[in-house]
Amino acid sequence: MIATLVQLAAEGGHAEEQNPLIPPGPELLVGTIAFAIVFFFFWKKLLPNINKVLEERHEKIEGGIENAEAMQAEAQSVLEQYKAQLAEARHEAARLRQEAQEQGATLIAEMRAEGQRQREEIVAAGHAQIEADRKAASSALRQDVGTLATTLAGKLVGESLDDHARQSRVIDRFLDELEEKAEATR
Amino acid sequence: MADNGCGFPAPGLHSFLFKPIFTIGGFEFNKIMLLALLSTLVVVTFFTLAFGKAKVVPGKLQLLGEMGYDFVRRGIVYETLGKKEGERFVPLMVSLFFFIWIMNIWSVIPLAQFPVAASIAYPAVLAAIVYLVWVPLTFKRHGFVGGWKNVTGYDPSLGPIKWLVSFIEFFSNLLVRPFTHAVRLFANMFAGHLMLVMFTVASWYLLNSWLIPAAGVSFIMTMGMIVFELFVQAVQAYVFVLLACSYIQGAVSEHH
Numbered sequence: 200m201i202a203t204l205v206q207l208a209a210e211g212g213h214a215e216e217q218n219p220l221i222p223p224g225p226e227l228l229v230g231t232i233a234f235a236i237v238f239f240f241f242w243k244k245l246l247p248n249i250n251k252v253l254e255e256r257h258e259k260i261e262g263g264i265e266n267a268e269a270m271q272a273e274a275q276s277v278l279e280q281y282k283a284q285l286a287e288a289r290h291e292a293a294r295l296r297q298e299a300q301e302q303g304a305t306l307i308a309e310m311r312a313e314g315q316r317q318r319e320e321i322v323a324a325g326h327a328q329i330e331a332d333r334k335a336a337s338s339a340l341r342q343d344v345g346t347l348a349t350t351l352a353g354k355l356v357g358e359s360l361d362d363h364a365r366q367s368r369v370i371d372r373f374l375d376e377l378e379e380k381a382e383a384t385r
Numbered sequence: 386m387a388d389n390g391c392g393f394p395a396p397g398l399h400s401f402l403f404k405p406i407f408t409i410g411g412f413e414f415n416k417i418m419l420l421a422l423l424s425t426l427v428v429v430t431f432f433t434l435a436f437g438k439a440k441v442v443p444g445k446l447q448l449l450g451e452m453g454y455d456f457v458r459r460g461i462v463y464e465t466l467g468k469k470e471g472e473r474f475v476p477l478m479v480s481l482f483f484f485i486w487i488m489n490i491w492s493v494i495p496l497a498q499f500p501v502a503a504s505i506a507y508p509a510v511l512a513a514i515v516y517l518v519w520v521p522l523t524f525k526r527h528g529f530v531g532g533w534k535n536v537t538g539y540d541p542s543l544g545p546i547k548w549l550v551s552f553i554e555f556f557s558n559l560l561v562r563p564f565t566h567a568v569r570l571f572a573n574m575f576a577g578h579l580m581l582v583m584f585t586v587a588s589w590y591l592l593n594s595w596l597i598p599a600a601g602v603s604f605i606m607t608m609g610m611i612v613f614e615l616f617v618q619a620v621q622a623y624v625f626v627l628l629a630c631s632y633i634q635g636a637v638s639e640h641h
Contacts, residue, residue, distance in 0.1 A: 226506030229418040233425040242476040245436045252439040
């Protein structure tokens with residue numbers, strides 16, 4: 200290969216030499232055609248082709264980013280919605296609990312008041328009963344004591360005390376004295 | 386050239402001339418033309434495979450193509466012209482970059498071994514195309530008078546030397562610029578090829594008796610030059626496109 204090159208170089212020495220800065224016509228023509236073909240293909244076919252694809256890719260990447268952003272925003276809003284719902288539920292639960300507490304408290308208070316009232320009623324009824332009994336007993340006793348005492352006194356003193364009015368006055372006075380004594384000693 | 390005393394077939398201008406492969410009428414089809422057309426084939430085939438059935442989720446080849454495309458589109462066109470102004474020049478710049486790069490790469494491909502851009506015709510065609518884009522654009526954008534002001538850098542604040550400045554700017558922008566644009570690419574590839582041929586031929590030429598170590602050194606240099614050339618090829622394609630963008634940028638900008 201190198202041998203042929205050298206031979207070519209040697210042969211070239213005998214060929215007529217031309218100024219290397221003056222372009223030969225046929226080569227200008229070939230160069231123009233060669234470049235025109237390259238340019239034509241790039242201009243009309245290949246670059247529009249690749250530009251379309253690059254554009255498409257750009258859009259897809261942008262679209263992908265936009266999609267991701269939209270999804271993230273949606274997730275965020277859902278999360279916030281859940282949080283709000285949860286907070287609301289918590290609030291509601293707290294409210295219910297408090298309400299129940301309040302209701303329970305009033306219920307207890309009411310029941311307590313009712314119990315109090317019933318107890319007081321019972322106590323009052325008892326008192327009244329006792330008072331009535333005491334009065335009845337007291338009056339019965341007074342009568343019996345009076346009769347007994349009169350009878351006894353009558354037996355002792357005779358008939359003089361049969362007069363009822365006088366008798367009754369004396370007994371009462373006596374009993375009052377007794378009561379006064381009892382109260383003074385109390 | 387071969388009779389320079391020691392028989393060393395030094396490379397020269399003849400290394401850039403090829404006998405026609407075939408001739409149709411008066412048209413001589415040579416190796417450089419073949420490589421130029423192969424460059425077209427390689428670029429179009431690669432990007433058809435990469436972008437022909439482009440998918441949103443790219444395969445390896447599409448990913449590679451996208452990296453190259455993105456490098457030119459964002460790295461060069463948007464950087465210099467901005468997205469709004471630059472968008473419509475993207476196809477031109479992408480075509481320029483990959484076409485030039487592949488043309489250059491033939492330099493180190495076995496059997497091809499010639500950078501197409503080392504033949505002035507190809508850089509000239511491409512520079513002319515760029516020239517034909519930015520010059521009409523200047524006048525379209527600024528009108529006839531404004532276009533001339535833009536291209537000559539007319540600036541009244543410069544006082545009496547404004548005419549001198551305008552003359553130099555006119556000369557440098559409209560006449561020299563397309564020439565330097567083409568020659569920059571051409572000369573880099575031309576010199577690179579010359580170096581590669583020189584070391585390659587020397588490796589072979591020195592390959593006898595006690596000169597074998599020297600041949601080894603030359604061979605290592607060849608390998609080094611190949612790596613360096615791969616770098617220069619890509620850089621020159623980049624520079625060509627970058628300059629094209631900056632010319633267009635100058636054409637559309639308000640202040641020159």
